[in-house]
Amino acid sequence: MKEQTHKPALLLGFLLFVLTMFPAVGHGPVDYSELYEKVSKSVVDIHDAEGYGGGTGVIISPDGYILTNAHVIYDYRNDEVIESLVSLQDKREARAQIIGYDQHTDIALLKIEFDEDLPAVQIGNSDRLRVGNSVLAIGHPEYYDYSLSSGVVSYLDRFQQAPTYDALECTVPFIQTDAAINEGNSGGPLLNDSGELIGIISAASNYGDDAGLNFAVPINLAMEVEQELRESGKSRWGMLGVYLEHGYDGGLLVNKISEGSGAEAAGIEPGDVIVEYNYMEVGNLNDFPCLMAGKKVPVKVIREGQELDLTVTLGAIEDGGRVAALN
Structure with missing residues (x-):
């Protein structure tokens, strides 16, 4: 009988020990004040x-390189560069040198000159993100300088075109977030809860039923573009080299192959039906993601009822070209 009376007490003691060693999480708001001060x-x-227009940017290197949105420094409707000034948090200003911009990802690279090193953000790894991760945004929404907002990653690889006039018709794997984003946040940093840069804010929907649908270019892709812009002032996007037709369930029919293209070298033939491109199902041109020239891309085709897995080395798109074209 004594053993039975001691068991509940022992069990209660064990539970209290566990609760002490592993306290409940999620109680109370997270304090981001130190992170904000740093970033x-x-x-x-x-x-x-x-002093009008523009948006936000983020310093990515001590020598003054800045990432922002292409639409912040380029007027696509009037086809002209906007002469821009950059203001630091301490109110110092410098004229922005535009190294290059890319309309397909809405990324621009700027440079400013100061006598001393500038505080650069730490670059994160957007491939490590998971839906539900905490994210932060810092920017200048509606001229309210250095506003902080927070939220979560709502979705990853939300493939859609950038909010610019994209002749390539390729898509970007945006990070979707519910962190509050408004006009003026464009080009600003999306950060993880360690203060690392994991995205460049690009687009927001703050009206009606679309409120809270906000998007950022993953930093891994943005840094690929940054490297291209730093080296040559422009991005070299990849071309598959095929002419396609709609009307086939589960894919696009290859009508014609461009001579000398990566598709020709990989063995894609007229009459093939492309069903996957870079491991993604395709049903229209908007299903082709923007990928850099020289990248080796897996392509799955159906030929005479048989699936074939091919690898295409993408060629460079010439001016006015596209990843793939409709006949």
Whole structure:
């Protein structure tokens, strides 16, 4: 009988020990004040000479290189570069040198000159993100400088076109977040809860039923573009080299192959039905992601009822070209 009376007490003691060793998580708001103090120094305001327009940017290297959105520094409707000034958190200003911009990902690379090293953000790895991860945004929404908002990763690889006039018709694997984003946040940093840069904010929907649908270019892709822009001032996007037709369930019919293209070298033939491109199912041109020239891409085709797995080395798109074209 004594053993039975001691068992509940022992069990209660064990439970109290477990609760002490492993406290409950999720109680109370997270304090991001120290992270904000550190990272906000890397965030800049971008505007024209009169102080209007523009958006946000983030310093990625101590020598003054800045990532922002292409639409912040380029007027696509009037086809002209916007002469821009960059303001630091301490109110110092410098004229922005535009190294290059890419409309297909909405990424631009700027440079500013100061006598000393500038506070650069730490670059993260967007491939490690998971839906539900905490994220932060710092920027200048509606001219409210250095505003902090927080949220979570709502979805990953949300493939869609960038909010620019994209002649390639290829898509970008955006990070979707519910962190509050408004006009003026464009080009600013999306950060993880360690303060690492994991995305460049690009687009927001703050009206009606679409409120809270906000998107950022993954930093891994943005840094690929940054390297191209730093080396040559422009991005070399990859071309598959095929002309396609709609009307086939589960894929696109190859009507014609461009001579000398990667598709020709890989053995793709007229009459093949492309069903996967870079491990993604394809049903229209918007299903082709933007990939750099020289990348080796797996392509699955159906030929005479048989599946074939091919590898295409993408050629470079010439001016006015596309990843793939409809006949």
